[in-house]
Amino acid sequence: MNTFSISSQPLDFETIEQILTNNSRLILSEESKVKIQHCRDYLDNKLKNHSEPIYGITTGFGSLCNIQISPKDLKSLQENLVMSHACGTGAEVDGQIVKLMLLLKAHALSSGNSGVQVKTVERLLDLFNNEALPVVYEQGSLGASGDLAPLAHLSLPLIGMGEIRYQGKIYPAKKILKQFGWEPISLQSKEGLALLNGTQFMSAHSVYILLKTSKLEKLADITACISLEAYNGRIDPFLEQLHTIRPHAGQIETARNMRNILNGSKLIKKEGKKIQDPYSFRCVPQVHGAVKDTIRYATSVIMTEINSVTDNPTIFPDEDLVLSGGNFHGEPLAFVLDFLAIALAELGNISERRVYRLIAGQRGLPEFLVAKPGLNSGFMIPQYTAASIVSQNKQLATPCSVDSITSSNEQEDHVSMGANAATKTVRVVNNLERLLAIELFAGAQALDFREAADTSPFLNAFISEYRGAVPFITNDKVMYTEVQKTIEFIQQVRFDFPV
Numbered sequence: 001m002n003t004f005s006i007s008s009q010p011l012d013f014e015t016i017e018q019i020l021t022n023n024s025r026l027i028l029s030e031e032s033k034v035k036i037q038h039c040r041d042y043l044d045n046k047l048k049n050h051s052e053p054i055y056g057i058t059t060g061f062g063s064l065c066n067i068q069i070s071p072k073d074l075k076s077l078q079e080n081l082v083m084s085h086a087c088g089t090g091a092e093v094d095g096q097i098v099k100l101m102l103l104l105k106a107h108a109l110s111s112g113n114s115g116v117q118v119k120t121v122e123r124l125l126d127l128f129n130n131e132a133l134p135v136v137y138e139q140g141s142l143g144a145s146g147d148l149a150p151l152a153h154l155s156l157p158l159i160g161m162g163e164i165r166y167q168g169k170i171y172p173a174k175k176i177l178k179q180f181g182w183e184p185i186s187l188q189s190k191e192g193l194a195l196l197n198g199t200q201f202m203s204a205h206s207v208y209i210l211l212k213t214s215k216l217e218k219l220a221d222i223t224a225c226i227s228l229e230a231y232n233g234r235i236d237p238f239l240e241q242l243h244t245i246r247p248h249a250g251q252i253e254t255a256r257n258m259r260n261i262l263n264g265s266k267l268i269k270k271e272g273k274k275i276q277d278p279y280s281f282r283c284v285p286q287v288h289g290a291v292k293d294t295i296r297y298a299t300s301v302i303m304t305e306i307n308s309v310t311d312n313p314t315i316f317p318d319e320d321l322v323l324s325g326g327n328f329h330g331e332p333l334a335f336v337l338d339f340l341a342i343a344l345a346e347l348g349n350i351s352e353r354r355v356y357r358l359i360a361g362q363r364g365l366p367e368f369l370v371a372k373p374g375l376n377s378g379f380m381i382p383q384y385t386a387a388s389i390v391s392q393n394k395q396l397a398t399p400c401s402v403d404s405i406t407s408s409n410e411q412e413d414h415v416s417m418g419a420n421a422a423t424k425t426v427r428v429v430n431n432l433e434r435l436l437a438i439e440l441f442a443g444a445q446a447l448d449f450r451e452a453a454d455t456s457p458f459l460n461a462f463i464s465e466y467r468g469a470v471p472f473i474t475n476d477k478v479m480y481t482e483v484q485k486t487i488e489f490i491q492q493v494r495f496d497f498p499v
Contacts, residue, residue: 035112078192143418251289330418
């Protein structure tokens, strides 16, 4: 098993993907242990010699910040915080996202600005390494004072409470701790707040979305090329000269991808094509390209966020400072998650329009892509399904970040709603995967009504691999199984663009 050392060095998406794909074991670097312990020692000494209240450490939380807590109750204060804030509800969060939450929380605490114990961070890594995943629920975070409710559920098992999903079943955390011989952590001053404040629920969803999107944005160029070939479309809209005079990076990249994917195709060079193609084909570089540019921007914001300290207050031992601020506010993530949802919804929207063109009986293709339409409904209802999903994505693309509801007796009077933006954008990206599956399903079918072997070498190889999973549809059959097989193909297929 591969080992990855958690330190204050920046994480990147490639590293995170390798950790998840290789099922890597996480350890805490010696450098991080020193930083964490240094901060903890500073805080302990500070509390011995400091009589003034320090927010969240010797006071209550939120609007209760004016209530000072007795030194003998500081441990109880932190445990009470974790218990009382574990108030999530709704659907259980996907295990991959929970693993990302554990990874990102440990990484944030490793910088040594949070005042936690070394063993607290190591217990987060124990849970990750043993696939003992705290049960976290989707609903409960306002995305402003950190992701309080979901992070409380993530943290409950550290103190022997809450639930853990292990080997496919849910158990009381206490039972799993006993099974592994782990003692519950006795939280020290500030620790509960350090665990609960932070943007790791939003950030984990963001990373999950981007890891999935990095593949789907490329796949969308491939399915568009298959549909273009099947529709007997033109190469002109993808030629380099057109894009040098409107040089958006994503547009140039998409046009280049299309040319490379179609390189060597005899179909694209055939005579007798229509003068123009519909926008859903002709404007692929402009639409797919704008999506790529949006993903690039979102990636830069999310990369900064996952390498940040986002709990509160934060501690600077060497400067003798404990500062209460707003690094937990999720506005940067809320904005880009909303932007991503809009962009990914559009990528699905234009995909469905290409599907519609393929089934409409145009350019020599049979209606609904079957040889005997009427007797067979063929691909009529896959397009219905795609239209339904596209409509849902449009509804989900309504921004969450423009909303705010006051909480904590108006102490927390502006919130980001970034957690809602995160969970809805996961639904959008999963919907996009289904839409591209339907386009691949219909596009491969339509191409078989042409001289399919005359398409490019890249598409020939890609479709040949796909046909190993999903055959040509001759007569009506149960279609949902073929769509599901296509989704599974998309999830498993590996490809490199030709250059």
